[in-house]
Amino acid sequence: MKHIAILQFPGTNCDLDTKYAFEKLGCSTSVIWHKETTLPENTDLVVVPGGFSYGDYLRSGAIAQFSPVMQAVIDYANKGGKVLGICNGFQILTEVGLLPGALKRNIGLHFISRFQTLKVVNNNNDFLKKCQNNEVLNIPIAHADGNYYIDEDGFKELEANDQILVRYSDEHGEPIVVNGSVTSIAGVCNKNKNVFGLMPHPERALESILGSEDGIKMLEGPIA
Amino acid sequence: MTAIVNIFLKEGVLDPQGKAIHHALDAMNFEGVEDVRMGKQIVLKLSSNNREDALKKVEQMAEEILANTVIEDYTIELV
Numbered sequence: 231m232k233h234i235a236i237l238q239f240p241g242t243n244c245d246l247d248t249k250y251a252f253e254k255l256g257c258s259t260s261v262i263w264h265k266e267t268t269l270p271e272n273t274d275l276v277v278v279p280g281g282f283s284y285g286d287y288l289r290s291g292a293i294a295q296f297s298p299v300m301q302a303v304i305d306y307a308n309k310g311g312k313v314l315g316i317c318n319g320f321q322i323l324t325e326v327g328l329l330p331g332a333l334k335r336n337i338g339l340h341f342i343s344r345f346q347t348l349k350v351v352n353n354n355n356d357f358l359k360k361c362q363n364n365e366v367l368n369i370p371i372a373h374a375d376g377n378y379y380i381d382e383d384g385f386k387e388l389e390a391n392d393q394i395l396v397r398y399s400d401e402h403g404e405p406i407v408v409n410g411s412v413t414s415i416a417g418v419c420n421k422n423k424n425v426f427g428l429m430p431h432p433e434r435a436l437e438s439i440l441g442s443e444d445g446i447k448m449l450e451g452p453i454a
Numbered sequence: 455m456t457a458i459v460n461i462f463l464k465e466g467v468l469d470p471q472g473k474a475i476h477h478a479l480d481a482m483n484f485e486g487v488e489d490v491r492m493g494k495q496i497v498l499k500l501s502s503n504n505r506e507d508a509l510k511k512v513e514q515m516a517e518e519i520l521a522n523t524v525i526e527d528y529t530i531e532l533v
Contacts, residue, residue, distance in 0.1 A: 324524075325522065332524040335471055337470050
C-alpha cells in the first residue's frame with residue numbers, strides 16, 4: 231500500500247479532501263503538521279495541498295516556504311521523491327524554488343471558482359502517465375493567484391524539457407485565457423519530473439455525481 | 455533606525471492590480487495618468503544604528519522572503 235504524506239500549514243483547507251481522495255484510491259495517508267521536521271519513512275508521495283497558508287500574507291506561499299517541514303520536503307525531492315503541489319501547494323513549491331516561475335494575481339483580479347477544462351500537454355512523467363496527451367479533463371479551479379509567470383528563457387527551458395504538463399483549454403483542447411498565465415499554463419513539473427505543481431484541484435473531481443471524476447486518473451499516476 | 459522596503463512587480467511583468475486602478479482613474483475622468491504600478495511597502499524598525507550593517511541585513515531579508523525576485527524588484531531606504 232502506498233503511503234501519502236499530506237502537509238498541513240495554518241490556513242491549509244484541502245488537507246482532508248486530499249486525504250479522502252488518496253484513501254479512496256487505496257492509499258494510506260498521514261497529515262503532517264508544518265512544525266514537523268521529518269516525513270514518515272514509508273512516504274511514497276508528498277502532497278502540498280490547497281488552501282490559504284498563513285492567510286496568503288505577503289504573497290501566497292511566501293511564509294509557508296520557511297516552515298520546518300519544508301526542509302524535509304526539499305531533501306525528499308532532492309533524493310528523487312515525488313512531490314505534488316495543488317493550488318496553494320503549487321504556489322509554495324514555486325516560492326521555495328522546487329518549481330520554476332511564480333504565480334501572480336489573476337489577470338481579471340477575481341477569485342475564480344468553477345469547473346474548468348484542461349488539456350494534458352505531456353504525459354511522459356510519473357504524474358500524468360494515466361492520462362493521454364491532448365486529452366481534455368474537467369477539473370475544478372479555485373484561486374486568486376494562479377497567473378503563472380516565467381521569463382522567456384525559463385519558458386524555453388520548460389518547453390524543451392516537456393515540463394509543461396497541463397494548460398487551460400476549451401472543451402476541444404484549444405488553449406484559453408483563464409487567469410493570464412503564460413501560454414495558459416495550469417501546471418508544470420521540475421526538470422527531473424519528480425515535482426509537479428498545478429492550480430486545478432484533482433482531489434475535488436472524484437465522483438461524477440459531483441461533476442467529474444477526471445481527477446482520479448490525475449492522482450492515480452504518482453501512486454501507480 | 456527604520457528600513458523602508460518598497461516592492462514592485464518588475465518592468466515588463468504585467469501588473470493586473472495597477473491596470474485595474476488605472477482603469478478606475480480613467481473612468482473617474484482623472485486625466486494625464488500614463489501608467490499605474492501597484493506595490494507594497496514593508497517598514498522595519500531595527501535595533502541597529504549601523505547603516506552598512508542594516509542595509510546588508512535588510513537586503514538579505516528582501517532577497518530571501520520579502521520579495522519574490524522572480525517577478526519583483528525592491529528598493530531599500532534607511533531613515
